[in-house]
Amino acid sequence: MNAYTRNQGTEVISRDKMQDKRVKLAGFAARISGMILLIFLAIATQMHLRVEIERMNKRATEIRAEISLLNVQCTNLRNRKEKLTSWQNIHNRIQHYKLGLREAEHDQIAYITLEAPRAVRKTLRPVQKTAGRRMAKRGRQEYAQTSR
Amino acid sequence: MTGYISIGKRVKFAFGIFCVLFVFLAYHLYGVQITRHDELYAKAREKYTIETRKENVRGEIFDRDGNLLVGNSPVGSIIADPCAIEKGKEQDTAAFLAQELQLPEGEIYQKLKAKEFTVIDKHGRKKTRKKRYVLLKKDIPFDIFEQIRDNIAKAKIRGISCQVSLKRTYPKATMLANILGFTTIDRDKVTARSGLEKSFDRNMSSVAGKVKYERSRDGKPLVFGEISRQNGHDGYDLYLTIREPLQAILEEEIDKLMAASKAAHAYMVMADPYTGDILAVAQRPTYDPNDRSQIKSNVMGNPIVEMAFEPGSIMKPFAISGALDMGIVRPDTIIDCENGLWSYAGKKLRDTHKIGRITVAEVIKESSNIGTAKIAVEIGEPRLKNLLSSFGFGQRTGAPLRPETVGQFYRNPTKISITRYPIGQGLSVSPLQMVRAYCMLANGGYQVKLRFVDRIVHANGTVEKIPVQKGNRIFRRPETTSEILSMMRLVTEPGGTGTAAAVRGYHVAGKTGTAQKVVNGRYSSKVHTSSFVGIVPASRPRFVLLVTADEPQGAQYGGAVAGPYFSSAAERTLKYLRETPEVDYETYDANLKLAKKRELERKVRIWAKEREERERRKAGLSAKTPVPAVRQTAKPARRNNSYRKSQTSVRRSYTPRGSRNYAANNGRRG
Secondary structure (H helix, E strand, C coil), X not given: CHHHHHHHHHHXXXXXXXXXXXXXXXXXXXXXHHHHHHHHHXXXXXXXHHHHHHHHHHHHHHHHHHHHHHHHHHHHHHXXXXXXXCHHHHHHHHHHCCCCCCCCCHHHCCCCCCCCCCCCCCCCCCCCHXXXXXXXXXXXXXXXXXXX | CHHXXXXXXXXXXXXXXXXXXXXXXXXXXXXXXXHCXXXXXXXXXXXXXXXXXXXXXXXXXXXXXXXXXXXXXXXXXXXXXXXXXXXXXXXXXXXXXHHXXXXXXXXXXXXXXXXXXXXXXXXXXXXXXXXXXXXXXXEEEHHHHHHHHHHHHHHCCCCEEEEEEXXXXXXXXXXXXXXXXXXXXXXXXXXXXXXXXXXXXXXXXXXXXXXXXXXXXCCCEEEEEEEEEECCECCCEEEECCCHHHHHHHHHHHHHHHHHHCCCEEEEEEECCCCCEEEEEEEECCCCCCXXXXXXXXXXXXXXXXXXXXCHHHHHHHHHHHHHHHCCCCCCCEEECHHHEEEEXXXXXXXXXXXXXXXXXXXXXXXXXXXXXXXXXXXXXXXXXXXXXXCCCCCCCCCCCCCCCCXXXXXXCXXXXXXXXXXXXXXXXXXXXXXXXXXXXXXXXXXXXXXXXXXXXXCCCCEEECCCCEEEECCCCCHHHHHHHHXXXXXXXXXXXXXXXXXXXXXXXXXXXXXXXXXXXXXXXXXXXXXXXXXXXXXXXXXXXEEEEECCCCCCCHHHHCHHHXXXXXXXXXXXXXXCCCCCHHHHHHHHXXXXXXXXXXXXXXXXXXXXXXXXXXXXXXXXXXXXXXXXXXXXXXCCHHHHHHHHHHHHHCCCCHHHHCXXXXXXXC
């Protein structure tokens, strides 16, 4: 009886404990796995970001080098333009090609000024009836501006 | 029991060892952190900190409209690292580079082969070092350099690098060279040598940026390793008041002047009389700053500020304008020019030709020394000195060019100085001082400060405008300017000394000047300075132009030497400035024809009178009794006819001494 009772009791107790342990272990394992996963994810993200940063830095350096090269080329072209447009150079060309150019007399020159085309439309925008006095005033101002 | 005892011993033993190690560690840490801190810290700093230097760009110089005058041009250099070139490939590399760089193959091969060099350290020991840097070719034009770089990259040659650097360039070559100056490289440092480059060196020099940071073993900067940062900046850009098209005109005209006159020096200065802006300056001899191998020291200066010269007759309008302003004379006041010879304080003063009694306007037109001297005597010594000082003589112009002369003004005045200074003798001025003085005549008598620099543009884009300074007014009477300009207009009209300087369609108010130069302490009759200064158009002045030829060969008179080139330069400038003619060409030509006819008639009258005089002498008849030289002092400013009548009566009442031998003014002289 005692033995049965003891055995019975022991059996019951050990089963519960095992169950409890398994659950705890599973929970612990899950938490650890989660943490490891998080750490892994964090590290992976960090690595990815670093790679990305590195790649972008490299690209930025390349673009900077390209810009600097373009600047140098621009400077070179500007200097060439300045040399070519200097009067000395033009004069030499005129002499070399024996161009029969002479300066114009004053009355032979006429100056014309071309005004830049305006993007603003010149027609009066119809004023809405419901707009009231404020809109009407705005319309007048707009007309005054466009027809200036 | 035994086991417990042995464990306790082991623990104690281990504890003891740890204690000893800890003490050793503490001692060592003390040594490292405290005793040798400075030494080790310095070593670590030296090893792991690095300073990078970013060179910035020197400022550039532009004309007023933004045309480049001095810039930085990219050039390439080819550099070799002999240690990086594989053994046995030196010959091939040398052959390739020789073809690309147009250099002898043997020379390159020798450079590439030498992979080590010997140095002597501070203890006098010889050490061999690896050669990692050999400059093969420098200053390659960028267009060619780009091709070479591409070819080297395609050939995949190791140990050859291409470097781009900036070189100072002067795209307009000789244009404005003396004013702009140039820079040289002295121990890797840009040094300004002359001109504006030198004057504005501090502003135009760039400041190099410096970054000091800690680096990792592979040389990369640590993320938070920056120790210090000093931001640099580019040099400031200068925008001059010079206008390139006008400068080109003057450069061309001065070349023609030099070719025709074969002068030792020549200069042309053009300025805006109202703002004092120097619009163009041409000087000869000059040089090409891009090719300095041929430069001689005597061509590098700026005669317009450094050289003082005796101005001669171009000085005359100042004393006369002062006399007009003070009310001492009027344009039609008669001055007796003593028939070309006058004594003052025991010294003789001569005119270049015989002149009798003429008006003040004709004194300017005929460029009479005696007439001007007499007017100056009337002004008086102290007032004359003040007058000339107010025109800026004896004072620096403030031009940003060094050294600048103040000239010689009232250094050692004598009794006759009052008669010599107004005619431009005994004093010396710089060409810029003269231009400034003429600007004052042209702008209504306001003192003006000459400007070379219009604005400075900082590296961050901020524009610093150099202000125009308007000075005090010299003339008290508002009519003085118009009167003196009207008188000066006669100089370029028929009968004047500077007819060659006339510009079709415009009235030119100008003055010729022919100054004898002092050679061995005496005025030479062979060596001259010939000048012409003009204000164009006379009615609404746009610019003042001074043309001077120093020691011209052949013709010597200012009107003949400088006049034609003044005329040509002024005409072209007026066209460029779109200045509409004051008189239409038909009217101008008709007026000119009429004036020439009148002048011829006047000469015919004079010749007839002279002939009559000669015949009378031959016949033994006495000449008219000469009248003592009487200067007609100015009448009170009356504008009605009664003044003219009184003048006429004055003319009738005296028989002019000069009229007896009134010389024909065949040669118009300044």
